[in-house]
Amino acid sequence: MERPLTQHIRKDGRPLTLKEYEAVGGYQALRKLLVMTPKEVQTLVKESNLKGRGGAGFSTGLKWSFVPLDAPKPKYLITNADEMEPGTFKDRILLESTPHQLIEGMIIAAYAIQANISYVYLRWAYKTAAQAILTAIDEAATSGYLGKNILGSGYDLEMHLHIGVGRYMCGEETALLNSLEGKRATPRAKPPFPQVSGLFGKPTIVNNVETLCCLPHIINNGADWFKKLSLTGDAGTKIYGVSGKVKRPGAWELPMGVTLRELIEEHAGGMQDGLKFRGALPGGASTDFLVEEHLDVKMDYTSVAAAGSRLGTGTIVVLDDKTCPVGFVENLEHFFAQESCGFCTPCREGLPWVEKILSAIDSGAGKIDDLKLLEHHTKFLGPGNTFCAFAPGAMEPLQSALKYFRDDFEKHIHEHRCPY
Amino acid sequence: MLTVEEIKEIEHAIKLVPYKKAASVEALKVVQEHRRWISDGSLRDVAKFLDMSPEELDSVATFYNMIFRKEVGKHVILVCDSISCWVMGYENLRDQLFSRLGIKFGETTSDGLFTVLPNCCLGTCDCAPALMIDHDLYKNVKADELNDILKKYS
Ligand SMILES: Cc1cc2nc3c(=O)[nH]c(=O)nc-3n(C[C@H](O)[C@H](O)[C@H](O)COP(=O)(O)O)c2cc1C
Ligand code: SF4
Ligand code: FES
Numbered sequence: 001m002e003r004p005l006t007q008h009i010r011k012d013g014r015p016l017t018l019k020e021y022e023a024v025g026g027y028q029a030l031r032k033l034l035v036m037t038p039k040e041v042q043t044l045v046k047e048s049n050l051k052g053r054g055g056a057g058f059s060t061g062l063k064w065s066f067v068p069l070d071a072p073k074p075k076y077l078i079t080n081a082d083e084m085e086p087g088t089f090k091d092r093i094l095l096e097s098t099p100h101q102l103i104e105g106m107i108i109a110a111y112a113i114q115a116n117i118s119y120v121y122l123r124w125a126y127k128t129a130a131q132a133i134l135t136a137i138d139e140a141a142t143s144g145y146l147g148k149n150i151l152g153s154g155y156d157l158e159m160h161l162h163i164g165v166g167r168y169m170c171g172e173e174t175a176l177l178n179s180l181e182g183k184r185a186t187p188r189a190k191p192p193f194p195q196v197s198g199l200f201g202k203p204t205i206v207n208n209v210e211t212l213c214c215l216p217h218i219i220n221n222g223a224d225w226f227k228k229l230s231l232t233g234d235a236g237t238k239i240y241g242v243s244g245k246v247k248r249p250g251a252w253e254l255p256m257g258v259t260l261r262e263l264i265e266e267h268a269g270g271m272q273d274g275l276k277f278r279g280a281l282p283g284g285a286s287t288d289f290l291v292e293e294h295l296d297v298k299m300d301y302t303s304v305a306a307a308g309s310r311l312g313t314g315t316i317v318v319l320d321d322k323t324c325p326v327g328f329v330e331n332l333e334h335f336f337a338q339e340s341c342g343f344c345t346p347c348r349e350g351l352p353w354v355e356k357i358l359s360a361i362d363s364g365a366g367k368i369d370d371l372k373l374l375e376h377h378t379k380f381l382g383p384g385n386t387f388c389a390f391a392p393g394a395m396e397p398l399q400s401a402l403k404y405f406r407d408d409f410e411k412h413i414h415e416h417r418c419p420y
Numbered sequence: 421m422l423t424v425e426e427i428k429e430i431e432h433a434i435k436l437v438p439y440k441k442a443a444s445v446e447a448l449k450v451v452q453e454h455r456r457w458i459s460d461g462s463l464r465d466v467a468k469f470l471d472m473s474p475e476e477l478d479s480v481a482t483f484y485n486m487i488f489r490k491e492v493g494k495h496v497i498l499v500c501d502s503i504s505c506w507v508m509g510y511e512n513l514r515d516q517l518f519s520r521l522g523i524k525f526g527e528t529t530s531d532g533l534f535t536v537l538p539n540c541c542l543g544t545c546d547c548a549p550a551l552m553i554d555h556d557l558y559k560n561v562k563a564d565e566l567n568d569i570l571k572k573y574s
Contacts, residue, residue, distance in 0.1 A: 089544055166486035166487075249548075338540075
């Protein structure tokens with residue numbers, strides 16, 4: 001089984017130095033890149049069927065193709081390393097252990113859209129990653145991989161590390177741009193899309209860390225190789241993770257499309273003794289629950305969507321039979337109520353209300369009509385009713401919990417207490 | 421008054437952006453790095469330096485949870501209260517920490533040593549529950565380890 005993104009990660013977790021990265025084929029893709037045209041790079045990546053690993057799963061090559069190549073300078077390429085989706089810890093691994101792989105991927109993406117300025121937007125909590133990236137940017141610049149006239153090609157790229165100061169919303173790409181401009185991290189209206197008018201009004205691409213780390217391997221090995229890494233129609237490998245009361249929580253790079261069962265039972269070692277699997281969020285806090293009947297769902301974008309959820313970040317949070325599903329969802333909605341940017345009313349006012357209702361139910365003070373109120377919110381805060389995708393995301397675990405764990409909600413209400 | 425050192429660092433941040441205001445978050449970070457938190461006075465000084473009104477800069481400062489607009493202790497303890505940590509025993513860890521320090525979220529110990537705050541997912545959910553003290557991340561934290569952990573900070 002091939003693990004292109006993680007195979008060279010050192011056991012002690014120390015980041016690969018430039019020399020170590022070069023010794024395992026690092027920056028060879030860059031040399032190939034510089035004799036290709038930007039359009040050729042875009043076409044290759046489009047053909048590889050690489051989809052964005054930040055959660056939405058949009059075709060990376062297609063997204064790049066919306067950038068006007070002949071636009072006046074500057075254009076920007078930004079790495080979204082704000083990883084803050086509760087339950088998600090996959091980008092951290094790549095950032096801390098193989099910073100040069102990310103930098104090479106960033107150069108490839110920047111070249112494909114002819115951007116000359118790039119940023120890594122990193123969340124403040126990733127201190128080890130910050131050091132690794134700063135060192136790696138320095139090493140790359142000293143060796144001529146960054147800066148003016150990269151390897152004599154005439155192509156220039158500068159790279160900066162920007163460390164955020166909190167708030168989940170900074171991960172939403174237009175809010176991220178506002179944040180980089182020194183503003184509140186509220187999202188922007190689309191259109192215009194960032195590809196046309198992004199950072200400081202200039203064409204900009206924002207890509208996830210894992211997405212960018214795939215690029216050197218696609219350039220080196222080709223689109224067909226990348227597609228064949230997967231077990232299904234969605235190409236590549238995926239860094240999956242499992243947390244919750246399993247025997248061996250962790251993260252693993254595996255072929256795209258392994259089943260939920262394989263992840264939980266084999267890689268995570270199954271449930272802790274005495275506990276049963278009740279359900280799971282397949283890709284972070286803002287994805288719908290999957291339950292026992294979905295254990296054989298293939299964990300790719302298409303199959304998880306067909307099962308009524310989203311692959312999201314591919315990092316699974318497991319709910320066991322001794323943990324209260326109402327408390328679980330209350331915790332999630334507390335997070336969302338707190339992190340709402342407050343820009344639009346349904347989300348700003350609706351989420352604290354949802355949290356209050358859930359807290360009342362959990363403490364035994366709920367009424368049966370509260371379930372109708374919650375259901376109303378899942379529609380009222382759903383797609384199309386709010387300014388950005390945050391509120392619909394917040395409703396995904398709630399609507400599926402009301403569907404799959406309805407008995408638990410009713411039991412809390414009828415018994416006036418939490419039965420767990 | 422901003423110090424010479426602070427001004428130097430803020431000016432460096434301004435060089436990287438097209439106009440001064442765009443460095444507002446960076447400037448707040450610089451001052452907080454030196455003074456631990458952003459007082460009303462610091463806010464006014466930074467605003468003036470960036471040709472912004474204090475209100476405009478405060479609207480930025482108060483948006484971000486890692487810009488502290490209230491005084492914090494020497495060490496800030498951030499306890500992850502997100503889902504994986506909640507499943508793995510966050511509530512017990514939090515309560516033990518509260519009783520060990522004699523304070524609750526948002527408060528500072530009377531000796532000024534620790535402030536404790538809740539925080540969203542720290543990105544280490546496979547090692548839950550987790551907390552951070554200043555730059556140090558602690559994983560798989562058990563309540564009976566708290567004493568040893570806290571002892572390291574003075
Ligand atoms: C509320 C919210 C938070 C997000 N947080 C992140 C994040 O932390 N990291 C990330 O890569 N994408 C995040 N996204 C998705 C980004 O908006 C964007 O789609 C992604 O960075 C694009 O990269 P990709 O095409 O490579 O996936 C978030 C989206 C929303 C709505
Ligand atoms: S949906 Fe929520 S997060 Fe998005 S703009 Fe509205 S208030 Fe802000
Ligand atoms: S939920 Fe606590 S570290 Fe992710």
